[in-house]
Amino acid sequence: MTSTATTGTVGHEKLTMAQALNRALRESMAEDDSVVVFGEDVGALGGVFRITDGLTAEFGDTRCFDTPLAESGIVGMAVGMAMNGMRPVVEMQFDAFAYPAFEQITSHVAKMRNRTRGAVSLPMVIRIPYAGGIGGVEHHCDSSEAYYAHTPGLHVVTPANAADAHRLLRAAIASPDPVVFMEPKKLYWTKEEVDLGAELPGIGRAMVRREGTDATLIAYGPSVPVALEAAEVAAQEGRSLQVVDLRSIVPFDDETVCAAVRSTGRAVVVAEAPGFASVASEIVARVTERCFHSLAAPVRRAVGFDIPFPAPKLEHVQLPGVDRVLDAVDDLQWDLS
Amino acid sequence: MTRDLDLLLPSPHPVELIDPTGQTVAEAAHELPDDAALLRAFAGLTTARRINDQAGALARQGRLAVYPSSHGQEACQVAAAQVLSDDDWLFPTYRDTAAVVIRGVDVAEAFLPLQGAWHSGYDPHRYKVAPQATPLATQLLHAVGVAHAARLRGEPTVALALCGDGATSEGDFHEALNFAAVFRAPVVFLVQNNQYAISVPLARQSVAPSLAHKGIGYGVPGERVDGNDVAALLTVLGAAMARARAGEGPQLVEAHTYRMQPHTNADDSRRYRQDDEVAGWVQRDPLARLETWLRQHDLLDDAQLAAVTADADQLAARMRTELAQDSTPEPAELFAHVYATPTPQLVEQAAVVADELSREDEH
Incomplete structure (x- = not known):
């Protein structure tokens, strides 16, 4: 990690x-x-x-x-x-x-x-x-x-x-x-x-895990390391990705998430759950409603498919990995900017 | 811990101490409650019947949104409230409003949900009465938790948890009995078997010898009692409460009773049961038999009856006055209790409501 x-x-x-x-x-x-x-x-x-x-x-x-x-x-x-x-x-x-x-x-x-x-x-x-x-x-x-x-x-x-x-x-x-x-x-x-003595924000606050200027990856829980790895790979390819870790789904930290998205103008939500009617859907809706005029492209999702979770040998197909994240990033209408 | 099967089995017939005609039943195993307890119970029965009659009338007039009546089950309502000490908790269902009021909850607070104003109207900690449960059997587990917490702190609290015959089919009923038994939690489960779960008769809920037998599988002693005999209920429940308080674990009590009225004022019970069946239960009325018994034992005369009736009438009058008031909370309160501190999203949404309402006022 x-x-x-x-x-x-x-x-x-x-x-x-x-x-x-x-x-x-x-x-x-x-x-x-x-x-x-x-x-x-x-x-x-x-x-x-x-x-x-x-x-x-x-x-x-x-x-x-x-x-x-x-x-x-x-x-x-x-x-x-x-x-x-x-x-x-x-x-x-x-x-x-x-x-x-x-x-x-x-x-x-x-x-x-x-x-x-x-x-x-x-x-x-x-x-x-x-x-x-x-x-x-x-x-x-x-x-x-x-x-x-x-x-x-x-x-x-x-x-x-x-x-x-x-x-x-x-x-x-x-x-x-x-x-x-x-x-x-x-x-x-x-x-x-x-350092367990370090002061960290409590429930209800998201944190920026990696600074970046081109696009924002919004992730939580198991998808945060995936997003960080994707950002690392993107950096090697010359693209600067910011990573926000929600930490708290409810209460949702609109302030931190929206400030991050406004700073880059592009966003991808990364989550393991099937995308339909999901937390990822909610994030896309909130960001679109609140940051529309800062967005250079529709907010994309790199999420699980709408299938029951597969048996172990096929779980890699379901889990969003670096490729799925970077494919979504690639779709953020870079040629239009 | 294993238990001797004989200690778990309910008696072959429901315990009855005063029969439907008001005569003492010769019963070696149980003693009648003392005179004072029976006089108090008679006042309670009169009050409970009056609450049911008055609430039914208010529902017909549209002053209450709904009323699930406990008419016919007043002996269970009264005994459930009367066996509690101040430290004990009551876990009532939606049909147990009479027990809630007899326990001491103010009528305006108790009837707030039936007015359609809020989902519960009283402070459970103040009265040690849990919110009346609308889902079936879920509250039985809460009773186990309250009792277990008290036991861990060495407090004398016993939780009395009420449910109906239909609820014994729910998973939480079984989990509650099992958890209570495994943790030896001081809980008494009182099943008011009123023969119907809305329209479905007992025969479709269970083919067990009785609902009290359901305790056996969990190592919980079961007992059956005539649920229209308040004397038997006071004795059996009182013993179960004492046993739980002494650290001997939970008990399951099944009270055989009958829901004399439809499920609620919105139900039509003629679709699923015959009038002559209902008429048969009129003969087993819980009030009439105790009144007969008290008069025969020179414990009640016309003057005392008039005094008891006057008290009940006074409560009914208070219900008419209190429940005529508009108790609807301010809409802003919808956002106030979701969390200890509203989330930023709820603060925004409360502002939307305030704005919508302010524009309604302008129209």
Whole structure:
């Protein structure tokens, strides 16, 4: 992975995203007794991705515990615990395995504050490992962010590097609102130099990961490294691409995204999810509505096709890679400028 | 943890302590509640019936958008409220407005959703009453969570979670029983089996020996009770609450009752059930049998009955006055509670609404 930090901080230690997430959980649990972690295999095993590794040993099995294998039950119980003074952080084992909890998430997690005119807040986090790139079998690679982003009342956050994973998870746990925290599982094991003490923007702020002047790539989660790699390749070909990492899908940072697009006049949205009715569609709509007079070309998308996620041997066909991104960039009407 | 099957099985017949004719049933296993509890329950039944009658009238007049009546189920409504202590939580459904009011929620707040003004009208923390659940069985899991959180902190709270017979077919019902059992959460599940899920009769929901038997698979003791006998309900629910409070885990109680009226004022129950079936349940009315029993035991005379009725009439009068008020919130409030702090997008959208409304005012 190419450089991810433009904050200028010097890394103090090498951490994977998985370790950074674990650190965030550990710190939040140490600071606040009301933070409880539960889900499937999160106890003795430490989660199938080891994000909760060691938490039961350190904090006891009333603070980090395994539940019966039922996602609606996990989220529904978390709603009740959040109603009664706790800050649950629940793990859905994989993106598509969260669907049994869909009613609890969309009808209750998202709506309780509004339903009760602000009387009941649900400070809870639903962690969901998502997206492809790991050769996973069916139901293990969905990009399900649009379902949650479409539901008013949820914050939807997705980090693209270890430092952000730590910063944003800490912020999500501290938030008075429910946060769907989407973890790009293909980035779990990427090691980076990070300074966990560095000041980083919180939920709701996008960040420019790479400066550029010719066009803006807008990406989030697993697509940020793809966008950065595409920018690197483009630079070798003499084209300067800016990369914006959303970090937070909801709330959406119109300000940063639009300022970036206005500075270059061209934009491509990069995302793994099928493009139809997607987060990428929303970004195109927002940018077009707000930046139309700064645009030299229609905003393009380099996204997944509108097909069920393929089996491992064909997933490379579905995932937007550097070529698909640069093809979209090539289509930005350069001959007209 | 495994349990002896005998401890999980409900009794062969629903527990009944006062029969439909108002006579004490000889019952070795359960004691009648004390006189004071039964007198309080009679006042509650009178109030609940009056709430149902008044709300039904207001719905017919168009003052309420809708009313799902608990007429016929008042014994369940009253017992559910009466067995709670201040620390306990009630998780009601849309049909449990009478229980919500008897628990102490102000009528203007309780009826706000039925006026069509907002989805819930009271502060759940103030009354320890969750918002009335419109989806089926989802609230049972919330009850497990509230109870588990209390248990982790060593608090004496028990959650009483209500649902109907139809809800026992939903996945969340089963997940709630299982989670409550595995975590030994202090929850009592009360199924008001009123025989119909809108139009679908119980036989199409389940062929289990009873709904109370559904606890067995989860290691949760089940009990069946005559749901029109408030004495039996108070005794059985009271014991279940005490057991949960003592740390002995959840219990499932099935109350056999009957929805005397259509699903809501918008339903036509003649399409799916016969009048003589309904008439049969009139004989099992929860109020009449307790009144008979109290009079026979010299606990109620005409003057006391008049006083109880007057209190209920006063509440009904308050409903007529309060629910005649326009309680519609300001449209700006639609954007105020979606998040603790509105997103920039919601701030923009609230401004759009304000602008649209200001131009409407000009017309």
